[in-house]
Amino acid sequence: MDQIARNTEKSWFLFLVFKLLHLGIHLFGFLIFLVRELKPKGKILTPFNVITLPIIVAGAFFAVEHMFEGLSTGTNVSQEFPWGIFIGFNVMVGVPFAGGAYVLAFLVYVLNFEKFHPIVRATVLNGFLAYAFYASAIFLDLGRKWNILNPIIGNEFGVNSILFLVAWHFLLYMLAELIEFSPTVAEWVGLERLKKILSSMTLGACVFGIALSTLHQSGLGGLFMMAKNKLHPLWYSEFIPMLFFASSIPAGLSVVIVQETITRRFFSHRMSESYLRNYDDIFIWLARGAALALFVYFFLKVLAFIHEKSWVHLWSPWGAWFLFEVIGLVLVPSFLFHFGQARRDRRIILFAAILTMLGIIVNRLNYSMIAFKWYVPFSERYFPSLQEITITLAIISTQLWIFRWVVNRMPVYEVPHVEEPETERTFVPELGFTMANGGEKILKKNMKEV
């Protein structure tokens, strides 16, 4: 008995040592792999790098400075305008811009609309990075930064606050996007088993992510529900949350259109054959979606306008500004999208996408700083400071750097192929060429039977 026990013990011990060694070798290999991958690929002195690097360095410097000195150093936020561009632009505009991730996840993983499959990974990656960087913008904006975890760890849960919901949904959504993107990372590292496991979670993450997105996209608008006496009546409406959600769809699609135009220019060497072949088609379909979504948003905007009986305010400079936003930057691009897809003209579509993005920027800035406290005289109004703008640009640049790094390394632009067993090629001398997947055995068997 004893002998056996001791033997098993021994073998267990050996097994453990062996496993540890194994793991060590793996880890070592991985480290080498990582170090190699961390090196920049391609030229270093590109115009993009030359412009963005100083911005990033300056932004980091300002950010650290203002972290230790308090918000009045470097930002122009005031008692009158408590939210500056970190919240008013980075978060308010960035979140709808990242909306493409949930829209495409919906189309591809939920509706099985395979056409968009080649671009879904890049979009999810972009969405995830965007969210990660808004988190940093929020952190910079907080007046009591080290308390940032309080709503998460329950010191205390302000469950009746819309901001509380938005914060939680932010966090959970980032997790969902990470899961959606993780198979790509696993593929990059070469862990096929892990990739399979992670892939099986994609659908769940998507479904959950879409629900969360619906809520925090609209929740951002909901934040302004209690600013009733501060927002210009042309913009205040009880439908703000719905309008924010509806506009995030065309916003997200437009960003995808611009993103794909850019990546096609710079990363076409990383793209799969089939994507490049279907590129035009995908573009047209994105435009169709955007045209429809934008028109629906316009329609809702009109409904809210009628519901609030806002026409009395139209005859004023604010009215003109409102019409410019709603007609010039919503209705016009919607028709342009339609026009562009009918003529299959990528340039028109791109132009419409840029207009749409502008429209979203104008709309969100209206809520956060332009039509917000519209009665405050010009001299007391908020304008971002140089440092604030630099930090914002630095955040965006860093995000682009990371995006580039990932796209250059991970299989972002490859259609995840259907699981095939490893192809084994054997030379069949009888035929004079190679055959894959044991085909030669079948052939020989058949030949024998014949």
Added chain:
Amino acid sequence: MKRREFLKVALSTLSALSISGLSTKKAMGFYACPKEFHAVLVDTTRCIGCRSCEVACADSHGLLIPDPEDKTVFKTLRKTDEKRLTVVNRFETEKGEVYVKTQCMHCCQPACVAACLVKAMKKREEGPVTWSENCMGCRYCMVSCPFDMPKFEYDKAFGRIVKCDMCYGRIIKGKVPACVEACPSEALTFGTRRDILNEAKRRIYTKPDTYIPYIYGEKEVAGTGFLYISSVPFEKIGLPTNLGFKAYPEFTVPFLYSVPVILILWPAFLLGMHYATKEGRK
């Protein structure tokens, strides 16, 4: 639907339920209140603009003490800020000069309390709206407050939200707020909100020529803890009259109620759609 798929749907619904439960439970918890709210009556016809209240307030909150002799301050309309929790302004009206004290209004259903995501802003059972240290400085309360009262100490790395706290520390010890105690002309009266309302009505009824028949703050934003009576219409003395009578937190209720519905129905609906379209394609 296969059993596994059913399980998936059920699981996601369950997890959605638990999260949404988190968000609506006690959503409107601050409505119930066993004790009575306290309130302060500001009788603008009695105020002489001596600014003793400003001095007493600064003194009891450890802030920079203003000079009450300096009458030049009345030349501009001053607002409260992070260094002064209450200010007195002068208004020229058809009934002569009227002095008006402003500070946090201590709403019965405060927007800042509904806004705060860590419950740093609290409506106390005694009536004051107070702030505490677990605040993360997001300044959403400043965006939400209809009276623009919470102010932030921007020049510190770890600033505080500051505003009048109705001298909460003194109230729980049974004392009256510092400003009320300091007022030499009895322009300020402290008591339970019910008594204060009655007193305001009594003054209006007994001197109908002096007062306009309206108590500011009785119904504004569903009731405030500082109540004003005056000889001139309130928009003439700088009090916002466009706020409406609805409690500000109620503006967020439709959205908050839609959250659990969406979190429960959306995932189930989406999964259903997924399997429907999948079958269709094959």
